[in-house]
Amino acid sequence: KKTAEEKQLADIAKKKAEDDAKKKAEEDAKRAAAEEAKKQAAEDAKKQAADDAKKKAAEDAKKKAAEDAKKKATEDAKKKAQDAARKSAEDKKAQALADLLSDKPERQQALADERGDEVAGSFDDLIRSRAAEGWARPPSARKGMTVVLQINMLPDGTVTSVSVSKSSGDGPFDSSAVAAVKNIGRLTEMQGMKPSDFAPYRSFKMTFTPEDLAL
Incomplete structure (x- = not known):
């Protein structure tokens, strides 16, 4: 059990x-x-x-x-x-300049009076364009810099002298602008101008900036 x-x-x-x-x-x-x-x-x-x-x-x-x-x-x-x-x-502007240089003598004065500012602007642009071709930009060049150059030319368009009239405050840029304008040598486009038309370019001032020379 x-x-x-x-x-x-x-x-x-x-x-x-x-x-x-x-x-x-x-x-x-x-x-x-x-x-x-x-x-x-x-x-x-x-x-x-x-x-x-x-x-x-x-x-x-x-x-x-x-x-x-x-x-x-x-x-x-x-x-x-x-x-x-x-x-x-x-x-x-180029057409206005061509008209003034190539038109008949009896009409040149009329065209100069009619398009004086336009033609002057064309020569200014031409000078800046030629200067830009030979400009060597210095490392110190900055946007907003402005240098005023005193330029002397002969009636055949030869640049005889260039100097700084008002500095940008940057020596290398000033020198580069002077060298660029001197490098133009001669503007053959100015050879056909009448003495009265050329007179303003015998000795004149132009303002340059890095933007003008970097075309």
Whole structure:
């Protein structure tokens, strides 16, 4: 009888141990599944965040490229308009100068009176243009500098002397402007001018800036 009771108790204990083990295994499996789901959710969130960041970066880059293209198109259009306006003004001055030098003698005085300012501007532009061709920009040259030069010329357009009338405050720039005008040598375009037309250019002052010489 005692043996039967002990066996019964042993069976009960064994069953309880098996039930406990089964329950623990189920809990462990449930916990593992929850952790795996949590890990998968974190990875999915990380991937989604990376995809969103990549998409946003692509959209921002596309937007910036469109803005840059629009800005460049505007700047190009503005520059083209400025170039066209400048060329038109230069062509007008050049035509006035050509008319004065090539027209018949009896009409030159009339043209000089009619287009005096325009022609004078043409010679000023011509002198600046020729000076720009031989200008060596010094490292100290800055936008906004202004030097006034005293220039003496012969009726055949030869530059005889150049000196600083009013300094820009920067010696190297002043010297570079003087050298640039001296390098002109002779303006053959002035040979056909009447003495009265040339008179203002025998000894005159001109203002130069780095922008004038960097044509």
